[in-house]
Amino acid sequence: MNGYFMTTERIGFSLWREEDLLKAIELWGNPKVTKFITAKGKITEEEIKQRLKKEIETYENSEIQYWPIYLLETKEFVGCCGLRPYDISSNTLEMGIHLKEKYWGFGLAEEACNEVIKYAFNTIKVRSLFAGHNPNNKASERLLKKLGFKYTHEEFYPPTGLNHPSYLMSKNDFKFI
Template identity: 60%
Template structure:
């Protein structure tokens, strides 16, 4: 049984650890997920391990990460959702979510996102959240709009080599939704 530091009605947020390779492989090894994350559309085993290592290091250094998310009822891993540094000087974190494709369209993305955003503003005390999405990922665009993020600019995202639409969400805007 995993420990969850954050819960919603259906979901539990945990912390990545070294033995979570199977979860990392099932998430970032799914080309339906990675087609929007990396330029060639798929991650190698080494790239997946490097991604997991970066999440572990992020937690060790900043106590944040794209946390692994599980269904409370079954303990099934559904993906990850969380934050990472974006502009620490201005107290802005980057928000992101990656869900396994078999959990798309079930309201999990919105439920997890609300929890991570609320945690970021009310527990971590950030000023704003930044988010971006692959220009081909219209579902992410819809989600960010539903969550109250406001489009600001396009920004080059080196892993895809594309300029991603980019957004900001302030605590005030989030609370007024």
Template identity: 50%
Template sequence: MKDFFMETNRIGFSKWKDTDLNLSIQLWGDQDVTRFICANGKFSNQDISNRLGTEIFNEKHYHIQYWPIFELASGELIGCCGLRPFKSEANSYEMGIHLCKKYWRMGYAFEASKLVINYGFTVLKAEKLYAGHHPENEASEKLLTKLGFRYIGKNYYEPTGLYHPSYELINDRL
């Protein structure tokens, strides 16, 4: 059984560890998941290992990551959702979510994102959260709008080599 530090009625948030390579391959080894994340649409085994290392580094140094999320009923990996440092502004973070295809269109992205937003604003006292998506990823655009993010323009995203629509959500609780 996984240790969860955040939960809803359906999902639990864990933290990536060095021993989670197989889980990370399950998620980022699926081209349906990675097609909007990198330029060629798929991660090599080295890319997956590097991504896992980045998440572990972010947890160790910033106490945040794109945390792995699990379905409580089955114990299966749903994907990941979380925060990473936003380099250009202090006390601001970038939110992201990657879900295994099996869990698309089931409300998990909204549910996980709401919990991460709440964590960012209440625990981290973030002033702003940022998010972006691949220009062709209409589902992410709808999700961010539903979550209350406001479109602020396009920013160059090096991993895809494209300009991605970008959004912000301001913490009105401060």
């Protein structure tokens, strides 16, 4: 953990660094976390290294990433939540979250996503946010609807080989601006 650039009541947002490989493996090396992310259901250590490298490069190029998040009280690594480029021509970014299994069901996903959405609209000034989920991930579907995303279409997601329900949110759709 290298300091927080953004916080909520319980969560601190940091930046991925090359030294964070063990944390990345903790998260993306768990098949329960990755079963909805890839068709294989799990990600190899080499793929995790590439994912971490891509997150770092995305930040270097765009100043966004799926930022690592920590509990403020204990400094425990929880997962990641953030943004990535989606449709630059329309000023739309993609929002996503991946939490370690231990932290499911405590409202941390909603809390982290709400802060990322506020950051996207108020700080970066995006026009809209995109989000999608594996059609078998009902928890993600509930979360996106609860956050205020509106279903728009099905979009093919190559890593799973499936059409994922896809959603958009404009600044007017977000309830916590």
